[in-house]
Amino acid sequence: MINVTAENFEAEVVVASTQVPVLVDFWAPWCGPCKVIGPILEKVETDYEGRFKLVKIDSDEQQELSQAFGIRSIPTCVLMVGGKPVDGFMGAKPESEIKAFLDKHVPTADVLEARSDAEDAQALIAAGDPQAALHKLHESLTINPGNDDARYDYVKLLIENDMFEDAEAALAPALAEIPRQLRFEALGQFLSAIQFVMADPRGNWTAEQFDILIATNKRDFDTRMAKARVLMVGGDWTGAMDELLEIIMRDKAWNDALARKTYVAILELLTPPRPKVDPLATGKTAGGIEIAGKAAAVQDPQAQLVATYRRKLSMALN
Helix, strand or coil, X not given: CEECCCCCHHHHHHHHHHCCCEEEEEECXXXXXXXXXXXXXXXXXXXXXXXXXXXXXXXXXXXXHHHHCCCCCCCEEEEEECCEEEEEEECCCCHHHXXXXXXXXXXXXXXXXXXXXXXXXXXXHHCCCHHHXXXXXXXXXXXXXXXXXXXXXXXXXXXXXXXXXXXXXXXXHHHCCCCCCHHHHHHHXXXXXXXXXXXXXXHHCCHHHHHHHHHHCCCCHHHHHHHHHHHHHCCCHHHHHXXXXXXXXXXXXXXXXXXXXXXXXXXXXXXXXXXXXXXHHCCECCCCCECCCCCCCCCCHHHHHHHHHHHHHHHHHC
């Protein structure tokens, strides 16, 4: 349990809540019900073993924070997730009700372990040891086959290390799920492109060889698709999407909409991860408190590219 003031609110609540849910307890020394619920909250925090963080704010001493959250009575508890308030309750609740409230939002121990494994694997990759990262992720999946985050990172790393048969086997359970997660569908399409390039003679063709055939027949979708796959594997993502758009604009349903599915897969693979919450980007905290040093938001160039090609797809489909 941490006592929070306006000075440490950003670090201990807003930023901290991007890593783990933070339960903010607004209280006051004179408040009888606050004295009842306080020890219960501290016990629950211990029971949950790091699955959420408890902080306390003295509403009398920190009136600016209380006003920002619209506190009308105490005790009031507000749950912060991702830098924003997502839920809350008022009054001294029994332990069972507090736990039921938290269980709606707080990650399970398995989820926290999965996040830890993924972070460890990323650290190993950054240190130049992909084999150790693969071992870590494989171990995580052996313990919990339902760990989708570990499976995604594992398959992606297998592909990056040219272990395509292992990647296909590891990806199969995710592709068998209904509905499929888009990120796994994207990996599946990329793996299919790699397998095509490895097995088909056209995998070694130059762009000019494809273009000669396409020039004689603009609706030679099989050749266009082959070219797009070669461009994908070669890292020319925009070139691949431009070729796929030519198919989509002429025949959206060709080959069970394969061009559209591949295009969407590329967009998914190119989409950068969501940045962590930065309260300076808006000039206010999640509670609406003004802070100095407002920073202009600059969109990631890759995010701009993805947005541009999403619009192109939308126009082609309409």
